[in-house]
Amino acid sequence: MPDRAVPPQTEERDSHGEGGAADRRAGNAGGKGAQFIDRVVLHVQAGNGGNGCASVHREKFKPLGGPDGGNGGRGGDVTLEVDPNAASLLDYHKRPYRKATGGKQGQGSHKNGANGGDLLLSVPNGTVIKTLDGEILADLTGSGTRYVIAQGGHGGLGNAALASAKRKAPGFALLGEPGDELDVVLELKTVADVALVGFPSAGKSSLIAAMSAAKPKIADYPFTTLVPNLGVVSAGESVFTVADVPGLIEGASQGKGLGLEFLRHIERASTLVHVLDCATLEPGRDPLSDFEVIEAELEAYSALGDRPLADRPRVIVLNKVDVPEGRELAELVRPEFEERGLRVFEVSAATHEGLRGLGFAMAEMVAGYRAGLPVEEPTRLVIRPEPVGGPEFEVRMLGDGSFLITGEKPQRWLRQTDFTNDEAVGYLADRLARLGIEKSLGEAGAEPGATVLIGSEEESIVFDWEPEVLAGGESGMGRRGTDRRLDSR
Incomplete structure (x- = not known):
């Protein structure tokens, strides 16, 4: 006997979307079949930059060889790339922690450290990258589209690069900067031209199996389809994709049933096809009431996001007309839908009746949508550049009388400073x-x-300000590794 789905009312999704209801449903689908994961939290860490080297050239008969410490290597980036062969986010559900390699430390004789290796992560077409707060960072569509999610840290300068006319032989080097480390949410929204929507057991899986080469799981009980199925349909010279979205029920937009987990897969479809069961034996159900319930759920879901579904063209499919009672009911309700300006098709997924006309109608609507697109649809990358032209730092007085200095440049310099070396502190x-x-x-x-304080109120480096100690003239240098301005500490 096939595995029966766990009743959705008893399932919950965890706070980060990992290992939640969708994952357990995927595990129950098809027994030993592959799981389908469409939402994960990914923890990424770019590589740290390598430290610079403080070295002095030593060679016989050359006592003043000078500084020759090389720079540290740059840390590797973490990049997401659309791979047409990737079907789900399952790999990141199993291994959610990903880290690029760090840069190597510089060496003497002007040898720079090697750069860390970049980490390239493949994601399916239609993956949306969000922060944990829901802010969209990037919307990746199109094979080969890339987005650098975490940048590697810069390598520290060696003392050869820090040498100047006044500081001829620095006894210190700069530390490498840490790479970006963050948590992001990956959501997969299926890229399909047509989405089939309807109640469980309305015949969506049978319909997509009859019209394409897809082989979804089909059975005579609700919630057979636990993952979105994609099928490629040909109608004449037109070729388009159809998504079989798992069955919706009343309250799906509030999390009931399986609908909330997969409603996002409808967002990219240009055409919505209502598959209505004309042979259902459930009391209180008929094609008209089913249509109203599904439309209400689509409207409620649209209100939750920024991609309304009201403007998508609809097609009505009255399914299971091979059953005598189903054909009678289809003929009865058809005028009601046509009065609303909807195209209606009476079909039977079992006998393939009416499927040819339905396929050409879908192709016509998809072609109309594609004709309105640019010649080459751009990849949807959300670029959020850092503001430019603003102050490099800000000084603010706190309530306890201390002063807080914020700004990217001062904080970067702090991360590069070796506080165990007085000369490095003087250089800072x-x-x-x-x-x-x-x-x-x-x-x-x-x-x-x-x-x-330099940094933030929660995490900062604390100094005692002594304005009488002039710093800008580089006059405090003593022997290498020391600074006379810090002798009194």
Whole structure:
């Protein structure tokens, strides 16, 4: 006997969408068949940059060889790429943690460290990348479309690159920067031209099996289809894809049944086909009431997102007319649908009656939609560039009298500094002074000895500000690895 689906009312989805109801349903579908996962939380970490090297050239008869420390290598990026052979997000459900390799440390003799290897992750066509808060980062459609989800850290400069006219032999190097680390949500929205919608056991799976080479699971009980099925349909010279979306019931947009898990797969379809069961034995059900219920659920789902479904053309399919009672009911309700301006087809997935005309009607509607598209539909990448032209840093006085300095550049410099090396700390002070932070602190009312935080209120580096110690002139250097300005610490 085939495995029967777990009653959907008893299932719950976990908070991150991993291992939830859709996953368990997929596991129950088809016994030993492959699972279908369409939503996962992916934890990605780009590679860290390699540290720079502090080295002095040593060679016989050349006592003043000078600094020769190489730079650290850049960390690898994590990139998502659309792969036409990928069908689901199952691989990321099983292994949700992915990390690129880091850059290597620089070496003496001006040898730069090797760059870390980039990590390329394949995703199905139609994958949407979101933050945990629901913000869309990218919408990936089109084979080969790429999106860098996490950038590798920059490698630190070696002391050869830090040498200057005043700092001829730096006794320090910069640390490599950490790579991006974040959690993102991957959602798969099937890219299909036509979506079949309807109650469980309305005959959607039989219909797609009869019109294409797809072989979905078919049985005579509700919720047989637990994953969206895709089929390629040919009608004359037109070729298009049809998605068999798992059965909807009343309340699907609020999470009842299987509908909420798969309603997202309807969003990209240009045409919606209502498959209505004309031979159902369930009390209180008929094609008209089924249509109204499904339309209400589609409208409710549209209100939850930003892709309304009201503008999609509809087709009515009155299925199972091979049953005498079904044909009588189809003839009875057909005028009601035609009065609403809907195209109606009486078909039988079992005997293939009416399927040829239905296929050509679908092809006509898909062709009309494609004709309105640009010659080459652009890939839908959401680009959110960082704002430019703003201040490089900001000084703000906190309630306890301390001062908080925020800004990407100062925080980057902190990450690059080896605080165990006094000369490196002095170099950081020089950089901050040249950026104008010393002047801004004075203008903000900071007094000598004031507490200064760089970073954020939750995580920062704390300094005691001493304005009488001038930093910008690089006059505090002592022997390599020391700074006279820090001797009194």
